[in-house]
Amino acid sequence: MTDPLQTAARPLTGASADYGALLERIGEARFVLIGEASHGTHEFYRERARLTRRLIEEKGFTAVAAEADWPDAYRVNRWVRGQGEDGDAIEALSDFSRFPRWMWRNEDVAEFARWLRDFGVRHPGREAGFYGLDLYSLHRSVSEVVRYLEGVDPEAAGRARKRYACFDHFGDNPQAYGYATEYGRQEPCEDAAVAQLLELQRRGPDTAHGPLGGDELFYAEQNARLAKNAESYYRSMFRGREESWNIRDSHMAETLATLVEHGEAGGRPQKVVVWAHNSHLGDARASEMGWARGELNLGQLVRERWPDETFILGQTTHHGSVTASDDWDEPARTKRVRPGMKGSLEERLHAVGGDFWLDLRVPEVADVLGEETLQRFIGVIYRPETERWSHYVHTRPAAMYDALVHFDRTTALVPLDATSGVEEEGEVPDTYPAGL
Missing domain, CATH: 1.20.1440 (de novo design (two linked rop proteins))
Structure with a gap:
């Protein structure tokens, strides 16, 4: 029997046409929420920026609102608008100095900030801002x-x-x-x-x-x-x-609404790309975060407020490497990401093969990914030795997101600041994760 996910998968090759059909699918949405399965994966940051550039250029998006602190991000906002005293993107990112500074002080964000500033210079009146929601x-x-x-x-x-x-x-x-x-x-x-x-x-x-x-x-x-x-x-x-x-994600939703109100008061219709972790942007009502723990999140709140103008895109990976720490406020390390667990969303997408994106609103895809499954979430800390309990949550992906981008093998994000070491892990045993 033909796998409906293989039939529906749109390959990602790096070509300019990769996201043409996805942009059509996004349509006239005013809020495009682009998630990530970790805070330390190069491909997630690169492709998020790549898609955001097209949203700004082709669909007139006016702002990027990120899972970042407000004053730190506002320094970047001033620089991309040609204001402030910073001489370059790396200097503009200097206020991201507390743990985990690599989350925003990295090569991919610096490159995107340079593009954002250059776009504003080339297209006066169409500048896009950069703001923090946290x-x-x-x-x-x-x-x-x-x-x-x-x-x-x-x-x-x-x-x-x-x-x-x-x-x-x-x-x-x-x-x-x-x-x-x-x-x-x-x-x-x-x-x-x-x-x-x-x-x-x-x-x-x-x-x-x-x-x-x-x-x-x-x-x-x-x-x-x-x-x-x-x-x-x-x-x-x-x-x-x-x-x-709930307080934190409600604050992020309130900040997003405030940004929109402020921009529209200036006479310019607002369209915002949101950058945050899948756990914040994938609708919590379709996750045990919501149905078991009573947690809400930013994606849910945006969908509830702007139901017909919101598009949520998640990103996933099966294996590779990631920049993460062993514990809070410890040095960043390059750590190996174990293959997706048996029965997980990651394993299911791995079976499709390669890198691709999926429209989860296609009925055949929604049928397959509408069932409850395990999904992996890696933040700034990665604990592979307790991965099942530390990083996997039951979700219904087709209800959590409107589309998914999957990179089967991913690589670690490159920080702007030197890390203190590289952690190399051994091979995953055949009996992982049970160890039996």
């Missing part, structure tokens, strides 16, 4: 709010410093703040963070301040919004994964 930058965002106000309203800056002093005991360690407030050692800073956001929202644009004019107020306001949501996030960390996950 909320890990509490300390930096607080500083950016105060810095902005010092330039436009010193009295308001004084009020902001007084409000944010609530965080001062913890320096740049927001986890310590969350622990202290959750266990009664510190009063929450929630009211102060909310009050500061409300005050900024009442301001009119300070058009005389900075090269971005009113955009500087927008930047500061988003930093204040981030501080409010991050305060809630770090308090929730000690109550369980589900609550903190």
Whole structure:
């Protein structure tokens, strides 16, 4: 019997025509969410950028919104728009300095940032911005709010410093703040963070301040919004994964909506490409994240808000290498990705052969990939020795994504900064994963 996935698979050869049919399938969607099965795979970053370039050039997309911290990404945004003081893309990426810095300080992102800047120079009025959706930058965002106000309203800056002093005991360690407030050692800073956001929202644009004019107020306001949501996030960390996950992805969805509203207020219709992990972009309702753990995610929230204007594209691999760490805040290493487990989505796609993309809305494909299966998720940490429990989740892929891109063998992302070593793993035993 003919395999319906082999019949439907569109080969990827590196040719310019590879994604022509996929762009037709995307149609008039205003939100194209492009996921990845790991945070350290070169092919995922390369092809995501390749497809994004075509969306900007051919379909008029106006922004890239990434799973990155707001102030760090905004420095890149200034550079690609010809603003700020950075001399090149690598310098513009310098604020990505905390773990895992390779996630955005890598050769593929630097190359895409150069292209984005060049496109804006060649096509004035069609520039596309680069923004961060994440909320890990509490300390930096607080500083950016105060810095902005010092330039436009010193009295308001004084009020902001007084409000944010609530965080001062913890320096740049927001986890310590969350622990202290959750266990009664510190009063929450929630009211102060909310009050500061409300005050900024009442301001009119300070058009005389900075090269971005009113955009500087927008930047500061988003930093204040981030501080409010991050305060809630770090308090929730000690109550369980589900609550903190939901706060984080809700913040990303709120930031995306705010970006759209701000852009449209300037008179330009907004179309946004979102870059994030499959776990954030594949609809959580079609995963045990949603049906078993009560977690929502960005892909679900975007589909719910813009159901007819959202297209979700996942990326997968069967085996190869990846840039990842053994544990949080440990050095990045080149690690070997084990072949997809028996019965997994990865093994099923491996059987098709080669690199390709699949339209999951084709009925024959939806029938095959609509069933519950194991799917692998590798973040910035990869633990192959406990891979089944650390990295696999039950999903229904055809409901999670609108299309999938599969690279059978992938290679590790190349960081801009030197890593501390290379980890070489032995061959996978014949009895993997049971070890029997």
